[in-house]
Amino acid sequence: MVGEWAGRGWEQLTSEVRFTSGWFEVRRDEARRPDGSVGPYDHVRAPSAVTVLALADDSQVAVTRQWIYTHGEPQWRLPAGRIDDRDSCPEEAARRELAEETGVVARKWSTLGAINCADSLTNHRDHAFLATGLTFGEHSLEPGESDLELHWFPVDELFGMTLDGQLPHAGSTFAVLSAKARGLL
Incomplete structure (x- = not known):
């Protein structure tokens, strides 16, 4: 998954699962933004x-x-x-x-x-x-x-x-x- 946003102005540098359950997982990614700055992006991955x-x-x-x-x-x-x-x-x-x-x-x-x-x-x-x-x-x-x-x-x-x-x-x-x-x- 690392780098999946490359070419769109965003680049995922790392991804870490912080919490997981039978319903969802919480992730913290380190991402390069379109302006070149780097920072964390916390998000939830859940089934459709x-x-x-x-x-x-x-x-x-x-x-x-x-x-x-x-x-x-x-x-x-x-x-x-x-x-x-x-x-x-x-x-x-x-x-x-x-x-x-x-x-x-x-x-x-x-x-x-x-x-x-x-x-x-x-x-x-x-x-x-x-x-x-x-x-x-x-x-x-x-x-x-x-x-x-x-x-x-x-x-x-x-x-x-x-x-x-x-x-x-x-x-x-x-x-x-x-x-x-x-x-x-």
């Missing part, structure tokens, strides 16, 4: 994630509400989760997360794009999908999701919540706005 906009035939969208520990409050968000090592691609992770959190299986999947989350802090990237042709079943929540509630909102209400800042999760906001801009909602 997925967010699913699950749209039912009656124009209702699956929305979860759950306590978000890092923000210290409950939040509305679309079904979402990280891409695990067992997932062969982002869409496979999206299918798994949607089924786990909602019990919903979708017949049709469309890619809405991806968004970088907190660029200066982390490499974390969220891949967004539109899921339609829904079949409803039982969810299979993980231990940390026992407080997750599933709600269904009309498309227009969800769009309003997004514009009002009531859907602060970056992947969720991106998915709603991307689908709306493409005429899919």
